[in-house]
Amino acid sequence: MSAASIGSRADSLEMQAPADAASDNGGAGYQWEASDAQIAVAFGVDPAQIVRFDTNTSPRTPPQLANWLARAPLERLNEYPDATYEALTAAIAARHGVPPTSIVVGAGADELLDIAAKTCLSPGGRAVVATPTYGMYPVLSRQRAAMLVDAPRGAARDGFPLDADALVRAAAGAELVWLCDPNNPTGTAEPHGALLDLLGRLADGPGGGPVVVADEAYREFGGASLIGALGRFPRLVVVRTLSKAYGLAGIRVGYAVAQPALAARLAVVRPPGSISTLSAWIATAALADAAFASANVAAIVGERERFRAALLDAGWKVPPSVTNFLLVDADDPATADAAADRLLRRGLVPRRLGPGPLRGYLRLTVRTPEEDDRLLAALGTRPRS
Ligand SMILES: Cc1ncc(COP(=O)(O)O)c(C=O)c1O
Structure with a gap:
């Protein structure tokens, strides 16, 4: 399994929609993202060290989840x-x-x-x-x-x-x-x-x-x-x-x-x-109880801006985002591949975005400050070209 094949899910298709694909029905398949266990084996890392920066999910669940589950209608299952x-x-x-x-x-x-x-x-x-x-x-x-x-x-x-x-x-x-x-x-x-x-x-x-x-x-x-x-x-x-x-x-x-x-x-x-x-x-x-969602959004948006500022400080190009993820423009596919490989070897899973116009980019989900700091340390400064 290579860095390029990990973290590709539908993103290998994300950029691929051809101008007119009338006859292009062969590509109907959908490649699921690699599991934590697969990544751990492929990159020789402890599964417990894996952090998914590739799925655009929330870094936390609602704190009330256990209460909701305690009242769930188990007798109706x-x-x-x-x-x-x-x-x-x-x-x-x-x-x-x-x-x-x-x-x-x-x-x-x-x-x-x-x-x-x-x-x-x-x-x-x-x-x-x-x-x-x-x-x-x-x-x-x-x-x-x-x-x-x-x-x-x-x-x-x-x-x-x-x-x-x-x-x-x-x-x-x-x-x-x-x-x-x-x-x-x-x-x-x-x-x-x-x-x-x-x-x-x-x-x-x-x-x-x-x-x-x-x-x-x-x-x-x-x-x-x-x-x-x-x-x-x-x-x-x-x-x-x-x-x-x-x-x-x-x-x-x-x-x-x-x-x-x-x-x-x-x-x-x-x-x-x-x-x-x-x-x-x-x-x-x-x-x-939408309070958690609004608090979660506020926390993620705050962390997104801190994460982005740190990436910019390290010399990476990161366009503004209004979501819970950031695009990192590594300028060229080789730099993006090398950066993805560096991250994956530490269990940090970025999303690759090729082939297509974003082939030289990585997409990174905003996670907790601690997890984002791990990524920042592993990514390092952008190599000068
Ligand atoms: C634009 C967009 N739509 C839909 C989905 C899928 O969402 P769900 O988990 O609700 O199926 C995603 C997931 O990443 C997404 O990015």
Whole structure:
């Protein structure tokens, strides 16, 4: 196992969406990230020393978790979960001030993205992405044998902005547009007004335009949600997760919010029991007590700025981020590879972002100050070229 093959998950695909991949349906596979145990063996490190800087998860769980679990309905684990997920759906609806009929729940945001692809994409239909972006969009589009069209984002020096004109052009006749805001892996968000303007232009297309999936996995960390705009956009689906700000990636709970008619279409392909009874219980409790999420976001954002300042001091180029991760521009693939290798040999797992325009970058999740300090010490100063 090499440094280049570790920490690649869908990110090997993240940059790969070709301009027009009509015939490129062979790449539908998805390579899961290496486990701690695999990395420990490959790099000869103690598994206890491994810290995941590659998964954009929270460095901590909610402190109330043990209390929630102590009150969990263990006596009902012989039965299937409530397939309507009524309590969880009600908690999400209350959290966002929308009717329960606007909510579709699933096993993480990824399941909602899959549900959206199954609902909206047909073989040969057009799906639009703006690369670099989250690697699941090409994977899910190809799984539906859809034609993937890229409207590439602008340059790093400009903050990787969406090219709205290119997106609108690419979306002509499209079934689905994948929008990630804040965007993974660039860590950037579009101005809210620009997003609303883009949604308006897309909705002007024939038949109300394509369905737009706005993936807001990192929304709690930055920018304004599009949930408030759902009343104006009947073909908009906003996807959220408890995996990031809520510190609950392991329970696998996410949800989509849309106007009831579109939510009902999505619900048709929702599996009846993909969220376990325990996960639904924990998620419902977490949503009712959002104090942890806001405190967690504040702590991560504060640490993100300290971590970034230290990386900048060490000579690395680190564009600003509005998420819980940072991009490190190592200038060239060889320097990025060498840095990744140095980190992995100490059990610190960065995300590689190749091939594509971010091949010379690393993506680093913001973790605890102690873990980030370990990474800073291992990474050292940027080699002078
Ligand atoms: C943009 C984006 N969407 C969705 C997901 C998946 O989230 P979940 O854990 O809820 O499936 C991720 C995870 O990294 C992500 O970066």
